Amino acid sequence: MRHPAAAALPDLPLATPITDRAGHRRGPLLIAELVADPATRVLEVATGRARTKGGSALTLRAPEPADAERLALFLGEDREATSYLAVEVEAADDDPQWQGLRALAVALPAEQAGMLVQAVGVFNWHAVHQHCPRCGTQTEVVAAGYTRRCPADGSEHWPRTDPAVIMTVVDDDDRLLLGRHAGWPSGRFSTLAGFVEPGESLESTVRREVLEEVGVRIGEVSYLGSQPWPFPSSIMLGFDSRALTTDLHPDGAEIAEARWFERAELLDLVQRKVVGLSPRLSISRALVEHWYGERLPDPPP
CATH class of the missing domain: 3.90.79 (Nucleoside Triphosphate Pyrophosphohydrolase)
Structure with a gap:
């Protein structure tokens, strides 16, 4: 049975602009x-x-x-x-x-x-992006900083944003799947994520990334919210997904370790500093707490 939680991710960090970009x-x-x-x-x-x-x-x-x-x-x-x-x-x-x-x-x-x-x-x-991708000429800044124009061929170029999906994966027993990146220390876990490829829907990206990284097949995918992530130029698109399989096979390249967590287990491990989650700046933390049903405490100092 699905745990009751908010229908979306409200008040995500980094996602509140000034009133009007005009x-x-x-x-x-x-x-x-x-x-x-x-x-x-x-x-x-x-x-x-x-x-x-x-x-x-x-x-x-x-x-x-x-x-x-x-x-x-x-x-x-x-x-x-x-x-x-x-x-x-x-x-x-x-x-x-x-x-x-x-x-x-x-x-x-x-x-x-x-x-x-x-x-x-x-x-x-x-x-x-200071040079024209068509001819290599130095471009000039126009449109109050939002466009670069090539003086040689007249082409205009705009800031790019790379879409990436980030998702909770939950099984039929309502357990949450988290992974540890190959470069992270032991005990640090996060939701899975990956970039959208050309010609790919967001839902397909969720299914592909989870299958590639941990070998789990995904069924239902639901959108929850988004967060700009300019490190250097991404937007993180948050999803909840339902696992069709539960056997874990981390790819070893991006994901070194993957685990299923029950709520009481995750709370205990976080409180005892055995497991570290993403900081509150990241949508990953909001996704985990969306599954948990409330705000998880920060570990004691």
Whole structure:
């Protein structure tokens, strides 16, 4: 019998944007207008890191003239019609004021975490897509940071997002299947996941990945929610799936160990630090707790 739980995954970390991305405003003059407006709030990003106030809020500032020469991205506007701009800057690697998204996301207000995810994801794309894939010409940034245009052939290119599925696998006895990645230490477990291949539906990807990684055949697949994951450019699509078989055959390459867990067993192992789950930043933790039926406690220090 299926354990009662919420129908979806609410309030996932990283998944709350500012109120409106306002795509209709992404004209050729927008960045200059925002830099000239002292009411604009600017988020500085340095190689995926941002400066914070005590680690619990992003440091946002007024525009400065140098922003006109920096790689800039219009993030959108909030309910008060305040416009937000992200700019790429340089910062010392050892400066404690600057922290990465993984460290900040859970501590930040949800909308600020969403802003940082948006900025990091697009800047990651700019870093590796500076030349036209058709002719190799250096491209120029247009559309307020969301497009790169080739001046030679006129082609336009947009930020890419790589879809990946991540899923709970539950058998007829309502046990949860978790796996340990080959590079992880003993006791660390997570839900299974994998990238969508061309010409493949999301449901087919769930079935293929579980079969490839642990040898379990999957029947019913149900969508639960999604989470942007800019490490560097993914979106994680969360599913619940029903196992048709239970024998486990980890592939040894990606998955070194796989186990079925009952609820009381998993709770006990987590509390005793025998099993470690993914951090609360990840949709994996939300999927496990969706199956469990409530929030799992963090292990004692």
